[in-house]
Amino acid sequence: MKVTRLDLDGAGSPMALVTKILKVETELRAPIPIEDLARQLDIEKIRALETEGFEGGLLTDENRQFGIILVNEGVTEGRRRFTIGHELAHFLIISHVPVTPGKFLCSRRDMLQWSEKETTRYARMEFEANEFAALILMPPPLLRKHIGGRAPNLADVEKISKDFIVSKDAAARAYSRCHHENIALAVAKDGKILRYYPGVNFPFITAPIGKPVPRGSVFHRSSLKQRVSSDIVQTTADNWIDVEYGQRAPDLYEQVYLQKNGFALILLWLERTEGEDEDFDPDENRTSKQRLQDRQARWSR
Ligand SMILES: [Zn+2]
Structure with missing residues (x-):
């Protein structure tokens, strides 16, 4: 893989990010290697999340100098991959700000946040992270071809x-x-x-x-x-x-x-x-x- 965060500069929406990634990574095929992609985009580690009741988390700093994704390992591979995509979005979308500084923690309920009309900033952020995860795991051009x-x-x-x-x-x-x-x-x-x-x-x-x-x-x-x-x-x-x-x-x-x-x-x-x-x-x-x-x-x- 060759995509870097510099290639994504200026992209603030899930669709814009995915479009920029696909433009560089033209060889991506199903199943999308989401862990490799996360590492390629500066995620240092993907570790097991130990906090009860949460599906995923992200440790990072305000300027996104570093990122560590935490993932609940006790779920199916499909859900685990979705969580990685979701946390990667929090890392890449700079306007996403965690409630606790330096640490995003996302529940199963957050992962089901699909309403675009969400008005609270938190719900909007979770919706965008889900949108990104869905788009990167099932890129529309690949999905259309599949259908x-x-x-x-x-x-x-x-x-x-x-x-x-x-x-x-x-x-x-x-x-x-x-x-x-x-x-x-x-x-x-x-x-x-x-x-x-x-x-x-x-x-x-x-x-x-x-x-x-x-x-x-x-x-x-x-x-x-x-x-x-x-x-x-x-x-x-x-x-x-x-x-x-x-x-x-x-x-x-x-x-x-x-x-x-x-x-x-x-x-x-x-x-x-x-x-x-x-x-x-x-x-x-x-x-x-x-x-x-x-x-x-x-x-x-
Ligand atoms: Zn989240």
């Missing part, structure tokens, strides 16, 4: 998690943002919605967080098997999104993947309507099953 022109499928989330060595949760979020189709992913735990990862154009999801998965969802079918992606089937759109009175409901498809420990991933795939077929709707006389088959054929070409 290719294929139709959305939860099997691909599993594959991204393996190939890029990231948690399924991190893979799910990146997948929904990077996919060319209009999709969102829901994470459920013990039958209740835990969080959503909507793609950039996905409409507001009305099923509330913390409440049970909507009754009409494929999630409730008894035929689902653990650790096998279900078929992709059409569902009633207003299980998940607002359908205006008097309007034709858009076609919404669902797929479910039951993980271990009561977790589940639910893919929501919304048919594109605007600009695609213009005045003429070739789907009009087909059944929803035929439409789905045609759509899948179109994307697997």
